[in-house]
Amino acid sequence: MPETHHTSFLSQGQRCAAWITPPAGDGPHPAVVLVHGFGATHDMRLDQYEQAFADAGMVVLSFDFRHIGASEGIPRQLVSVPRQLADIDAALAFLAGDPRVDPTRIALWGTSMGATHVLLAAAEHPELAAAVVQCPVMNTMNAAFSSGLGAVAKLAGPITSDLIRAALRLPRRYVPLVDDPGKTAIVTVPGAKDGWYGMVPPGASFDNRVTASVGFELVKLNASRRAASVRAPLLVCVSDHETLMDPRIAAKTAERAPRGTALHYPADHFEVYHPPLVDGIIRDQVAFLTRHLRPTALSEAGRD
Numbered sequence: 486m487p488e489t490h491h492t493s494f495l496s497q498g499q500r501c502a503a504w505i506t507p508p509a510g511d512g513p514h515p516a517v518v519l520v521h522g523f524g525a526t527h528d529m530r531l532d533q534y535e536q537a538f539a540d541a542g543m544v545v546l547s548f549d550f551r552h553i554g555a556s557e558g559i560p561r562q563l564v565s566v567p568r569q570l571a572d573i574d575a576a577l578a579f580l581a582g583d584p585r586v587d588p589t590r591i592a593l594w595g596t597s598m599g600a601t602h603v604l605l606a607a608a609e610h611p612e613l614a615a616a617v618v619q620c621p622v623m624n625t626m627n628a629a630f631s632s633g634l635g636a637v638a639k640l641a642g643p644i645t646s647d648l649i650r651a652a653l654r655l656p657r658r659y660v661p662l663v664d665d666p667g668k669t670a671i672v673t674v675p676g677a678k679d680g681w682y683g684m685v686p687p688g689a690s691f692d693n694r695v696t697a698s699v700g701f702e703l704v705k706l707n708a709s710r711r712a713a714s715v716r717a718p719l720l721v722c723v724s725d726h727e728t729l730m731d732p733r734i735a736a737k738t739a740e741r742a743p744r745g746t747a748l749h750y751p752a753d754h755f756e757v758y759h760p761p762l763v764d765g766i767i768r769d770q771v772a773f774l775t776r777h778l779r780p781t782a783l784s785e786a787g788r789d
Contacts (some may be wrong), residue, residue: 542780
């Protein structure tokens with residue numbers, strides 16, 4: 486079984502905690518950067534993807550965004566899409582400089598809101614060899630209104646307060662990332678709270694809060710508009726029973742990408758991480774990545 490090692494890299498002068506899982510055999514190998522979802526950390530079920538992709542002959546790098554999890558950054562739980570895109574740029578540069586990695590065969594993988602990050606980053610990195618997104622939230626404007634206008638209206642006060650506090654360099658205003666329907670939180674769709682907490686393994690913690698101003702970013706962001714600018718082969722794993730975004734947006738994004746492919750699964754937003762669906766979804770992703778990244782280890786295994 487491939488071993489995962491703790492490491493770190495700098496993004497705009499701050500340390501991002503990272504984990505690297507190399508495959509067996511001599512390199513240089515292709516590589517994949519894993520980009521997690523909204524407010525999530527490395528502990529939350531990324532290990533199954535690390536192991537599967539490394540088993541297939543790829544170096545896998547995962548990390549916590551700045552301000553979240555084991556990474557540096559004050560205030561804590563600050564979610565800023567531009568800052569997180571800078572973290573992805575830093576992760577790609579870190580991985581490309583690893584002597585075990587072939588810098589011409591690097592892919593991005595994103596889950597949930599990580600799909601927004603992957604689309605935006607891939608549009609700016611034509612050198613990428615492939616990109617994969619699953620249960621994608623790539624139109625956060627659509628997702629923001631999935632809880633209804635009343636839920637969005639409840640956030641107006643906290644968002645305004647946090648924007649003012651940030652401008653005045655005062656302690657930030659926080660809201661829960663996820664809560665039950667009717668509560669004041671960024672996400673309040675039915676089942677979302679159980680879904681988020683169901684990602685947290687025993688012994689790990691989940692800081693269920695974010696700086697409220699992120700709501701202002703999310704309500705106007707639609708990364709799916711950049712699909713036509715993504716030149717790398719793009720796999721969109723669509724959850725047909727998606728609860729956080731209209732799944733038709735994901736399918737349409739794959740159509741708009743010049744080299745896009747959509748695969749459909751009978752899943753809601755969270756079922757993709759758990760049996761019985763997760764193993765099949767990972768197999769499909771491994772097949773796509775190996776087709777475009779051509780891992781040497783896999784080729785050698787096929788000749789044995």
